[in-house]
Amino acid sequence: MPIIPGQLDHQGRAVVAAQVSVPAPRAQALQAARLQVSGPLALRGQIDPGASISCVDHAIFQSLSLTPCGQLTIVTPSSGPNPPRTRLYRVGLTVLHLTGNPTFHLRLACVVAQANLAPLGIDLLIGRDVLALCRFVYDGRAGTFSLEY
Amino acid sequence: MELDREMETYQRELPRLLEEGREGQFVLIHGDQVDSCWETDEQAYEAGCQRFGLAPFLVQRVQRTEPVLFSTVDVIP
Numbered sequence: 001m002p003i004i005p006g007q008l009d010h011q012g013r014a015v016v017a018a019q020v021s022v023p024a025p026r027a028q029a030l031q032a033a034r035l036q037v038s039g040p041l042a043l044r045g046q047i048d049p050g051a052s053i054s055c056v057d058h059a060i061f062q063s064l065s066l067t068p069c070g071q072l073t074i075v076t077p078s079s080g081p082n083p084p085r086t087r088l089y090r091v092g093l094t095v096l097h098l099t100g101n102p103t104f105h106l107r108l109a110c111v112v113a114q115a116n117l118a119p120l121g122i123d124l125l126i127g128r129d130v131l132a133l134c135r136f137v138y139d140g141r142a143g144t145f146s147l148e149y
Numbered sequence: 150m151e152l153d154r155e156m157e158t159y160q161r162e163l164p165r166l167l168e169e170g171r172e173g174q175f176v177l178i179h180g181d182q183v184d185s186c187w188e189t190d191e192q193a194y195e196a197g198c199q200r201f202g203l204a205p206f207l208v209q210r211v212q213r214t215e216p217v218l219f220s221t222v223d224v225i226p
Binding site: 023025026028029030032033035048050051052053055058067068069070071072073074075076077078079084085086087090109111113114115116117120125127 | 150151152156190191194195197198199202203205206207208209215217218219220221222223224225226
């Protein structure tokens with residue numbers, strides 16, 4: 001099974017390189033309308049076992065000409081007693097293996113929520129929906145992490 | 150918000166979908182019409198792109214109560 005080892009950053013975060021892309025059915029619809037299909041975008045993804053669902057920075061969806069395919073209520077630390085509904089988008093998500101060998105990349109199609117992540121210096125929050133397919137080890141003492149899938 | 154109309158359709162049709170034994174399936178909704186039901190969200194999304202192109206459509210899991218999800222960051226309404 002492929003494994004991605006890494007060093008925790010200065011904030012103790014486990015950050016991996018990832019790509020997000022237009023799902024194949026959406027790409028075909030864009031091509032049928034004679035619109036350009038944007039290539040995959042490189043993202044910095046923070047692994048976050050505290051998140052039920054993965055989130056992508058809202059600016060990314062516009063760059064890929066993606067539109068929402070659902071809505072969901074998500075509770076956040078500041079959402080209060082009446083958390084708002086947020087838009088959900090279907091994307092192609094790839095977590096890149098350090099070797100660069102595509103055979104070892106983690107590829108999946110998933111539904112993600114939109115969030116304002118740019119101020120945090122990341123574009124992607126990898127939640128338990130993705131981690132359900134992986135073994136994630138966080139070693140705070142050693143300052144390292146590993147993601148096996 | 151986008152898909153508000155489709156969500157209203159889902160809420161209106163939910164009792165019928167549950168009665169038909171669709172719980173756990175994924176319903177494809179365009180405007181105020183239920184188009185079809187699918188076993189996976191991927192199938193429903195593909196059908197939506199094929200049938201409605203770039204027009205808005207909703208893929209929603211049929212369930213009696215919506216699960217509560219959590220995020221450590223603020224999502225955008």
